[in-house]
Amino acid sequence: MPESQELHVVFGAGQVGPVLARRLAAAGRAVRLVRRSARPVDLDGVELVRADAADPAAAAEAARGAAVLYHCMNPAYSTAVWAEQLPRIQRSLVAAAGKAGARLVVLDNVYALGRPGGRKLSEATPLAPCSRKGEIRARLAEELAEAVRHGDVRAATGRASDFYGPGGVMTQFGDRFWRPALAGKKIGGVVDPATPHTYHFIPDVAAGLAALGLDPQADGTFILPCHPAESTLALVARFAAALGRPIELGRIPPLLLRLLAFAMPILKEVDEMSYQWAERFELDDAKFRARFGELAVTRDEAARQTVAWAREAFGAPAAG
Numbered sequence: 001m002p003e004s005q006e007l008h009v010v011f012g013a014g015q016v017g018p019v020l021a022r023r024l025a026a027a028g029r030a031v032r033l034v035r036r037s038a039r040p041v042d043l044d045g046v047e048l049v050r051a052d053a054a055d056p057a058a059a060a061e062a063a064r065g066a067a068v069l070y071h072c073m074n075p076a077y078s079t080a081v082w083a084e085q086l087p088r089i090q091r092s093l094v095a096a097a098g099k100a101g102a103r104l105v106v107l108d109n110v111y112a113l114g115r116p117g118g119r120k121l122s123e124a125t126p127l128a129p130c131s132r133k134g135e136i137r138a139r140l141a142e143e144l145a146e147a148v149r150h151g152d153v154r155a156a157t158g159r160a161s162d163f164y165g166p167g168g169v170m171t172q173f174g175d176r177f178w179r180p181a182l183a184g185k186k187i188g189g190v191v192d193p194a195t196p197h198t199y200h201f202i203p204d205v206a207a208g209l210a211a212l213g214l215d216p217q218a219d220g221t222f223i224l225p226c227h228p229a230e231s232t233l234a235l236v237a238r239f240a241a242a243l244g245r246p247i248e249l250g251r252i253p254p255l256l257l258r259l260l261a262f263a264m265p266i267l268k269e270v271d272e273m274s275y276q277w278a279e280r281f282e283l284d285d286a287k288f289r290a291r292f293g294e295l296a297v298t299r300d301e302a303a304r305q306t307v308a309w310a311r312e313a314f315g316a317p318a319a320g
Contacts, residue, residue, distance in 0.1 A: 005029075005030055006029050006030065006067040006068070007029070007030045007031075007032060007065050007066045007067055008024045008029045008030070008031050008032070008066065008067065008068045008069075008070065008213060009031075009032045009033075009034060009062060009063050009066040009068070009069050009070070009102075010024070010031065010032070010033045010034065010070045010072060011034045011035075011053045011059070011062070011069065011070060011071055011072060011073055011093060012034075012035065012053070012070075012071070012072030012073040012074065012107075013033055013034075013035035013037065013039070013041050014072065014073075014074060014170070015163060015167050015168055015169065015170060015171070015202055016072045016107060016163075016202060016205055016206055016209070017033060017035070017070070017072040018033065018041055018043055018167070019166075019167065019202060019203055019205075019206035020070060020072065020206040020209050020210060021033045021043055021046045022043060022046070022206075023206050023207060023210045024210055024213070024214075025043075025044075025045045025046055027210065027214060029214075030047075031045070031046045031047065032046070032047040032048075032049055032062070032066070033046050033047070033048050033049070034049045034050075034051050034053065034059075034062045035048070035049075035050060035051075036050065036051065036052050036053070037050075038050065049062050053071075053073050053089050053092055053093060054085060054088040054089045054092050055092065056091075056092045056095050056096070059092045059093055059095070059096040060095065060096045060099050060100070062096070063093075063096040063097065063099070063100045063102060064100060065100065066097075066100045066102040067102055067103070068102055068103045068104075068105060068213040068214075069093060069096060069097045069100070069102050069103070069104050069105070070104075070105045070106075070107070070209060070213060071089070071090065071093050071104060071105065071106045071107060072107045072209075073089050073093075074107075075089075077170070077269050077270075078269060079132045079133050079136070079269065079272075082133060082136045083136055086136060086140055087139070087140065087143070090106075090140055090143065090144065091143075094144065094147050094152060094153045094155075095152075097153045097154075097155075098152050098153045103153075103154045103155065103156065103213070103216070103219075104153050104154070104155040104156075105155070105156050105157075105158065105209055105212050105213045106144065106155060106156070106157045106158070107158055107160070107205070107209060108137065108140075108141065108157050108158065108159045108160075109137065109159065109160060109161070110159050110160070110161055110283065111129060111131060111133050111134035111136075111137045111138075111273070112127045112128075112129050112134050112135075112137040112138035112140075112141050113125045113126075113127065113128060113129075113134075114127075114128040114129050114130040114131075114134060115128075115130055115275055115278075115279070116279065116280065116281055116282070117279075118279070118280070120282045120283065120284040121223070121281075121282070121283045121284065122223060122283070122284040122286070122287070123159075123220070123221045123222060123223060123287055127141060127142070130275060131272050131273060131275070132272065133269075133272065133273065141157070144157070148219075154219055155219065156212040156213075156218050156219050156220060156221075156222065157220070157221045157222070158205070158208050158209050158212055158221075158222050158223075158224045159221065159222070159223050159224060159283075160200040160205050160208075160223075160224045160226070160283075161197070161198040161199060161200050161226070161276075161281070161283055162197070162198075162199050162200065162276075163199070163200055163201075163202050163205065164199050164200075164201060164202070164235070164302075164306060165201045165202035165203060165302060165305065165306050165309070166202060166203070166305055166306060166308075166309035167202055167309065168202055168306075169313075172189070172190075172191070172232075173239075173306065173310075175313075175314060178310040178313070178314050179314055181239070181243070181247045181310075182243075182310065182311065182314055184245065185248075186248040186249075186250050187247065187248065187249050187250060188250050188251070188252045189232070189249055189250060189251050189252065190251070190252050190267070190270055190271070190274070191232065191251070191274055191276075191277040192232075192251065192277045192278070193231060193232035193233045193236070193249055193251060194231050194232075194233055195231060195232070195277045195278070195279065195280065195281065196229040196230055196231055196280045196281070196282060197229055197230075197231065197232060197276065197277055197280075197281045197282075198226050198227075198228075198229045198281060198282050198283040199226070199232075199235060200224060200226050201226075201297065201302040201306075203297070203302075203305070204224065204225045204226065204295060204297065204302075205224050207225065207295045208222070208224035208225050208288060208292075208295060209224070211288075211292045211295065215291075215292075218291065222285075222287055222288045222291075223283050223284060223285040223287065223288055224285065224288060225285050225288055225289065225292075225294070225295040226283055226285050227299055228282065229280060229281060229282035229283075230299075232249070232277075233249065235299075235303075236249050238299055238300060238302075238303035239303050239306065239307055241300070241303065242300070242303045242304045242306070242307040243307050
């Protein structure tokens with residue numbers, strides 16, 4: 001099969017999968033997007049398949065003929081759900097990739113790395129989780145590394161921190177941020193907005209995963225392309241500049257957050273990860289940039305794209 005007709009199969013149609021599929025199709029590859037939901041996905045030139053990635057037989061069939069598989073699956077943000085579903089999904093996709101003779105590119109976060117302790121987080125940072133969700137991610141990373149050592153699969157892992165950008169409905173900058181922001185109302189955040197923190201722009205995440213998939217020798221772990229850490233306040237100021245009016249960002253006091261968590265379980269899940277804003281939390285993407293060059297768009301352009309998406313997604317008219 002000519003290189004231009006290589007089949008790349010993306011599992012997951014959430015925040016990153018469709019953006020990745022578009023990028024791969026634009027690079028001239030045949031692309032199949034696999035999702036469990038029947039929710040419509042607007043992707044010209046991409047084959048859409050419904051299948052359960054956790055079902056080994058279904059995953060193997062969906063991966064048939066693939067040169068590269070991409071694991072962009074991320075179940076509901078729940079420790080219990082992750083513990084039950086993520087190992088099944090990864091094992092199923094490792095087996096599917098092995099059966100197809102395909103490389104596996106895995107989208108991961110940095111929960112398994114734990115607290116930075118005054119250092120930048122990189123590919124060399126040892127696994128040292130300090131949360132239940134981080135422990136799950138660490139076990140998955142160790143299991144994948146073992147599968148690679150045994151020759152069951154060839155794999156690359158791309159790690160990213162917290163997302164923002166077009167399509168980021170399940171991020172801190174989803175509807176609970178943008179609806180009040182677009183209405184000129186104060187936003188009650190749940191983390192310290194003054195702490196420097198690496199955020200990953202969703203199109204850069206997709207571009208990074210595509211680069212790993214399109215390079216047959218890019219095995220191992222990479223921090224995906226990102227800008228140096230800046231505070232959440234600075235990021236929101238960029239949004240405000242793109243929006244053309246101020247965005248007032250507050251913070252729910254930690255004690256109140258813990259009390260609210262009794263009525264809203266998702267807040268308990270979020271609070272567990274608040275250590276990431278307790279000190280400077282910065283990722284180092286030097287290894288990725290040394291191999292692939294600069295893929296990240298400018299911070300201001302990322303803010304403009306995010307605001308344009310938010311206006312369209314949440315029904316606010318453009319300024320002027």
